Amino acid sequence: MNLFTELRTVVTEAIAALQAAGDLPGGLDLAAVAVEPPRDAAHGDMATNAAMVLAKPAGLPPRQIAEGLARHLEADARIAAVEVAGPGFINIRLKDAVWQQTVAAILSQGGDYGRSAVGQGLRVNVEFVSANPTGPMHVGHTRGAVVGDALAKLLAFAGFDVTREYYINDGGAQVDVLARSAYERYREAHGLEPEIAEGLYPGDYLIPxxxxxxxxxxxxxxxxxxxxxxxxxxxxxxxxxMAMIREDLAALNVEMDVYSSEKALYGTGKIEAALQRLRDMGLIYEGVLEPPKGKTPEDWEPREQTLFRSTAHGDDVDRPVMKSDGSWTYFAPDIAYHFDKVERGFDQLIDIFGADHGGYVKRMKAAVAALSEGRVPLDVKLVQLVKLFKNGEPFKMSKRAGTFVTLRDVVDQVGADVTRFVMLTRKNDAPLDFDFDKVLEQSKDNPVFYVQYANARINSVLRKAAEAGVATDDLTLAGGDVAALGHEAEIALIKKLSEWPRLVEIAAKHNEPHRVAFYLAELAAEFHGLWNRGNDEPSLRFVQDDLAVMQAKIGLARATGVVISNGLGILGVAPVEEMR
Incomplete structure (x- = not known):
């Protein structure tokens, strides 16, 4: 049940009626027509831009179109009032009964409330983490793992067919360094002094x-x-x-569907095949690049290289795919790897990269655009750095890792659920401060606690209701008299619950799972606000003497719990039933 989608249908039907009456020309493109919450809630429950976006193609003043649409909208039984504002915006108010019926719909649909078919079963590959197999995962990988896994869950909830994939970077020089570092620990196991020379990996994790x-x-x-x-x-x-990395991911409740190896691309003809495809398109050539912009390095000299004409697909410069000694650049196997994903039949590719890969985005998008002939879009999400704090001070480095704080350091201190939620409290491309003290703080300033506390309160209400002899199963609650939910604070909470299906679709459309965390914090605030008002207004309390009224109010609380659970499920966080 998506009220915004339903009202958009009402708007498009009104447009069709105006066209049938000759008040609007036919053949108008309605793709940009939207129904969404107004920026100012005082203006109404919903607003549509229909008149504004149709005015130019229709050749009519937007207000004239808006007034015509308003007349048709007012005839709908669900709509209480329609107002034309400004040059042609249309504000809509729904009858309370429409909102109240949402509670029953949520209880009836349960875990499926908000689930969408917008993905239409399209196959999406989400590649994330892909840490070099040279040590345990650090806190930066942790954030990328959470973003990628939550995005995969979000897309699946929105109707996409999702594959989670990890690309093992086991074909580069860093794996030689790993082998040399392990050899020194092998010598150490025989009682010899390890020679950890500069450039080797010093972490204690190689001792085992x-x-x-x-x-x-x-x-x-x-x-x-x-x-x-x-x-x-x-x-x-x-x-x-890789066994250690898999254990780290399991500690964070992340499970991959596919592990792909860079090494498997070498000596198999896959790199050559991908580049030959580009060559057949006239996109591989021998040429000389311009010197780097800014100050030219002293050792730079113009030399002929094998280049990919990535500028033909939006990149700033063409990119080398082969070194002067005939070996592949790092970019060449990445091209082959993405070509493999295209060949596997995915309709959309998503890469979750660390912030240091910003310069890689355009060239990778260019390669995928060329290899798929524009059929398969690639969305690259850059995950910014995480700064760790404890007791107000930057968190110390991990001796075991040698140079960084590990995923296990974080999860062992605060748990997987808190780690996952906090990692989604900022958009992926914004830096994130992770304060070990604040994320465990029991206050409304901590969104993790505030959301979980709301769910715990809901469960306490259900327990009290059961003790009072009120049936609390969803089927019974769905049949309650929702007309008892008429207070503005109750309607406000229901309105927030009604936004959930729309939020899922928007978040999935933009590949932004952090929107779910933001929404849950807003929903929790709305619920706590209603709870607190009940302290002063007994009629707003969930437990009432009138059993019929109590059943309706318990139904509202339970519906809120359903949405919180569904949202936390997307974040990969277990709902807390009782705060301890």
Missing amino acids: VGQALKDAYGDRLLNQPETVWLADLREFATERM
Whole structure:
């Protein structure tokens, strides 16, 4: 049940009636016609821009169109009043009965309330985390993991067919560094002093890997040149690191559908095939790039390279895909990897990247646009940095990790649910401050607590109702007399509940799961506001002497709990039934 969609249908039917009467020309494009909450709630319940967007193509003054539409809208049984404002905006007020019936609809639909078919089953690939398999996940990866997983849940709730994917960057030089670092821990396991030279990974997390190498190889690799052991240790250490990463993701309640390997692209012809496709399009050529903008590096010299003509698809400059020594650039396997996703039949690709990948966005979009011939859109979400604080001070580095705070450091301190919710309290491209003290604070300034406290209060109401002999199952509550919910504070809460289906569709359309967290905080505030008013106005309390009235009010509380649970489900957070 989406009231905004239903009222948009009423508006389009009014437009059709004006066209049938000759008051509007036929063939008008209605795509931009919207029905949404007005910026100022005092103006009404809903507003439509129909007259404003149709005025120019119709060749008529917007107010004239608005007045014609208003006459038709006023005839709808659900509408209490219609007002034409300014040059042609139309404000609509609905009858209380429309809002009240929403409570029964929520209780009837339960976990499906707000679920949408807007995705139409389109196949979407969400690639996220994709941390280098060289160590445990750090706090930056944590935020990307939460954003990606919540986005996948949101899209699935909105009717998309979603695949969560992790791209293992196991084909680059950093994996050689991992192998050399693991070898030193292998030597350490044999009682030798490890030589952690500059550029190697110093974290204690490799000590168990060294011991595992000793168990697997004994002393056979000691004093051997790296040509003997490098390839084996690359694979051994990568597998161990990926096992650690999988455990980290599990601690955050994130589960991937697919793990793809960069290494698997080499020597298989996949990179060559992707670039040949681009070459056949005339997009691969031998050329010389302009010097970098700004101050030219002293060691820069013009040289011929194999380039992808990414400027043909919106990039600022063309990009090299092969180095002068004949080896691939980092960009070449990424092109092949995205070509593989296109070939697997996805209708939309989404990449969740760290903030340091900003320069990679245009070239990757250009590659996907070319490889799919514009059929498959790529949306890249950049996740900004997280700053950690404890006791008002920046949080110290993790010895185990060597250079950073790990995902486990965060989850072990505050739990997966709090971690996930807090990571979504800012838009992905905005920096986020994570204060270990504040995220556990029990106050209305902490959105995690405020939302969970609302759900706990709702459950306490249900328990009290049950103790009073009131049936609290959804089917019974859905049949209650919702006409008893007539106070402005109750209607205001119902209006907020009615926004949920629209919010889901908007958040999914823009790939923005943080909107769900924002909405839940607003819904919790509305619920707590009604609860607090009940302290002064007994008629607003959920537990009443009149059982019929009490059933309706309990139904409103339960409907609020349904929406909170549905929203928390998208965020990957378990609802709390009782605050301790």
